[in-house]
Amino acid sequence: MWQCTDCKREFKKTNQDHFCGEPPKTIDAYIAAQTEEVQPLLNQVRDTLRATLPNAEERIAWSMPTYWRKQNIVHFAAFKKHMGLYPGDKAVAHFSDRLTEYKTSKGAIQFPYNKPLPLLLIAEIAKWSYDTGKHD
Template identity: 35%
Template sequence: MKKYEHVSEYLADLAPMQREVAQIMRELLQDAAPEANEKISYNMPAIEQNGHVLVYFAPTESHLGFYPTADPIVAFKDQLKNYQTSKGTIKIPYDKPLPVKLIRVIVAYRIQQVTTN
């Protein structure tokens, strides 16, 4: 498996549709967390603030994987009922629009977690 150092390098290797969705997510995260820095962590795009990764994301063949850590999955379980989730994962199918408002709320939640702890 190729090891990535930069998000732009990661995105360049994606299939066109996956790259388009990933770029939209990238821009959404940059807007939702303007003080965060993007990085590659666990060989996928992530944003970090105050030395803590806020969220990760990675396109797959069938969905966009959004990894906000475990706490938001529990905190927003009612809003996530239409998505397949696991301990720290939200699977967003490509045939559904990105839940922009929900992603923003989850990112704000994560920012609060890393700035108050």
């Protein structure tokens, strides 16, 4: 087991990415806690999701910005080298042919910071997730 020297939480993986400290209570607070380089990218994603999902509620779930309407629709989060989008495994499978240049796993997509964010694709994924209700 590895223990974070800052928050003292224990993880199976050494140097596991995680959020130290008190989880943010708002999306504004989440974005403000990120590096200055990443904040504009997160705001772009937030603006895209707000425009795409006008009836969804913004909230923090699993310590991540989340869009919710009767259930979670999509989450996003900042990491050292990428922004993660979490629309669920069915959305990742549905859009798999358009995600070949990105690293994916069950329910997650990694958009590296060294490439432009595909905001139109992010919007399509979020809308599909909202319209179909397939968020798991």
